[in-house]
Amino acid sequence: MGVNYLDNRAKIYASSDFGDEPFHSLLREETTVQAVSETPVHKKAKPVFRAVIQATYKENFAFRSNMAVSLIVQPIYFLVQYFIWRAVFQVHDTVSGFTFQTMLYYFAVSSLLGFLNWDDTDGTLQRLVQNGKFITFQLRPIHHLYYAFFQKVGHRILAFWIEMVPIIGFYLLFGIKPIPAMPLWAIISVALSFILAFLINHTIGTMAFWLVKTDGIRRAVLVFKDICSGIFVPLTLFPGGIQKVLFFLPFQFISYVPARVFMGSYELAGFTLSIPAIVGLQALMVLITYLLNRLVWFFGIKRFTGVGA
């Protein structure tokens, strides 16, 4: 039975793109002695993170038309924003320190960040818990947190080519060049926002250990997160009191902070910080969110039964 099992697995893996080298080697051993002498039997397997990234990339490549919908949707959203602010700036030179051009630049950068940071980790984790399939992750040699993170990396690499590059081209038509004022700090800030967005989503997904179905709470947090992260409007447009609250929440670090780092200046709730200082705060927030995620996971995983619902 054991041999049959291995044989079947070998055939499955050999016919797939997963590239599990030990099983490929096993098949080759069966075919010819000559092949064995030419091929090393103990070839090193791919690192798990690379395998997950590649598999996710290939899997989603099959559904690339899904992603390509953004090429219709995003220009429409942008056009609406363009007309709104064009009308507003017809009678005002600046609004909350933004000119028409800087406002468009802000929207362009924050939309690109939106593409880069998007993930459905919360929904995926919830579905895994709900149908009980999460139990397979208890058997895998990789923690779900890292598995999901590398899935996001693979997914977003694909999104970069399919969604982001053409949309950057669209923005260029409006004379918007999303070039950061301080490139190195911008890269660090974007990378941190990528991790932070993932950690927040994963922590929300963890709620499924308690609630099983979390559509409502996920939708609530999604809206709250989008508003508080500055995707809809720059956070300095909010009333002073709300700005103070927003300053202490982690959400501004997802979109508002990296967008401001792109612009080369940061200001919120009367606090004007240098770019290195705000990026440092962003790194601290990533660390805090990571620790919070671990804590919630620690208590949540104890509630998982594997039964499904």
Place this chain on the structure above:
Amino acid sequence: MMRKKTSSIYQWIKIYFHGMKTSLASRMAYRGDFFMSMIIMMVVELFGPLVTLLIYHNGASFPGWERHEVLLLQGTFLLSRGIAFPFFMGMVWNTIRRVQEGTYDLLLIKPRSILQMSIITAFDSEDLGKLIGGLLLFFYALKSVPALPLVNWGVFLLLFVFSLITMFAFGLFMTGLGIVWVGNYRIYEIFISTMDFGLYPRSIFTKVFQSIITWVIPISLLGSFPASALLGKEMTGVFGAMACSIGFLLLGLWFFHRMARNYTSAGG
């Protein structure tokens, strides 16, 4: 003949209510999540005018429109969406899911029209939150508007019916697309983003865009024209938009049935 027609409508309504009951019953299995989703839907709708509120809060404005007038326009738009989404717009999601699973066939073999079955089995109970949100915003904005003549209300109601017709036509196009574009749930996004043009006064757009949203895709009927009627503002091109809305509906019906004929039953 007349009696037969009345009986048919009665049957339609009876089946629709049956579909509503079934949908509610199945959603009640997770009632905590259901109520939370409904409240969230309502709150999300109230965030619709966020950009408008922030623009006016910062001393800026849309030329020719007071804050409460824009809110009334957006309240009208959200009210129309609040009726469309729970009662018939679910057919889009329903169709995409069934086509992907290959279970759309189950609707085809029922002794009713496929469009009717798509609507009946798609009642989205949690979207009732959108309706509540739309109503709240509409009446909040209405509080700041001085007493309106009865004739304004009459024209408003007429145009509101046309806004629902336009919504339904949109739904037909999306559903038709969902049959041939297998498994693409992002079709909704195309629709929602396009509708965003209806959330703001028509006058903020360029002349070309105003023409497009009036005579090509009558989005201006979703909020701008009904609110203008209520406020007694000028409504240049409203008759063209109404005619376009009817044309849009007929085209939508043709498109839906044409796409339904292309259904392969293969799933995806």
